[in-house]
Amino acid sequence: MTEAEKAVWYFLRSKQLSGSKFRRQEPIGNYIVDFVCFSVKLIIEIDGGQHADETLEQDKIRDEWLSSQGFAILRFWNNEVLQNREGVFDRIGKLCAPPFPSPSRQGRGVRGDVLSQGEASKTGSRL
Secondary structure, three states: OOHHHHHHHHHHHHOOEOOEOOEEEEEEOOEEEEEEEOOOOEEEEEEOHHHOOOOHHHHHHHHHHHHHOOOEEEEEEHHHHHHOHHHHHHHHHHHHOOOOOOOOOOOOOOOOOOOOHHHHHHHOOOO
16 A cells, blocks of 8 residues: 555544445455445545556546446545645545435424424423
């Protein structure tokens, strides 16, 4: 593993990203991805200089196939990870965060439970 991959793996392994569990060097179809979280269908790729020109077309084909399987793909350059770790880790964390439920349009909360005055006093709730 490169230094950048080690840094990302340490972050993924040591952080509690909303319960997201990552695996490294995981085969998916005919490809091996750097890091994957199956629960949020997120793949993280750390690219070095070898991805500059000669493999761009191969990466594009690979990414299209992985996307067709329902995965989101985040790609970072080695130097981006090494020079901006917090920014990279923040971006990963945002994609692993669980979505917050939308508030009800009627102001009734997430489940839409509305207590009458009598029900509220029985449960000790305040309206």
